[in-house]
Amino acid sequence: MDPDEDVDALVRAAQAGDAEALNELLVRLQPLVLHRCSRFLPHRMDAEEAAQDALLMISRHLRDFGGRGSFRGWVTVIASNCARGTYRSMRRHSEVVGAAPLLESADPQTTSVIAGTRLDLLETLDALGAAYPDLVDPFVLRDLGELTYDEIAAILNLPLSTVKDRIHRARTFVRGRLRPSAEHR
Structure with a gap:
């Protein structure tokens, strides 16, 4: 089976x-x-x-x-x-x-790179949710949950094009927040 x-x-x-x-x-x-x-x-x-x-x-x-x-x-x-x-x-x-x-941003002397990245990501997801709540779930499901665009569209009951747009916009936001020189911190 x-x-x-x-x-x-x-x-x-x-x-x-x-x-x-x-x-x-x-x-x-x-x-x-x-x-x-x-x-x-x-x-x-x-x-x-x-x-x-x-x-x-x-x-x-x-x-x-x-x-x-x-x-x-x-x-x-x-x-x-x-x-x-x-x-x-x-x-x-x-x-x-x-x-x-x-920590708002992980201290590289006391935190592993992976752990620091995750803490930064969680803070960034909270900021994304505050600014654009409709972008969080598609982003999380695709980039962290590793689901396909089609699966996400079905789960969220959204057109595929909307899912792709939201993920693109979320990635742009997240990239801007996670860059070390980002002014958003």
């Missing part, structure tokens, strides 16, 4: 109330969800926390998946949102308890 067909069968069974199918589905999704969360969060423990939140969200809202777009795409949306939510929560917590604030 094709792995995607097998997952689709598990989804249908879990949606019908089969607890064993739901359990098996979540076990199979765990590596994908952790990978998606790791694309955002620089520390494995944080990515694991976000992945657990995402798996819980998937289990609670599986009945809401109506087949618009791919199941993998739907999972990617949830994982991406949970990873970004985990980062925001960590940031708020550090501000509330008076801990050293999360």
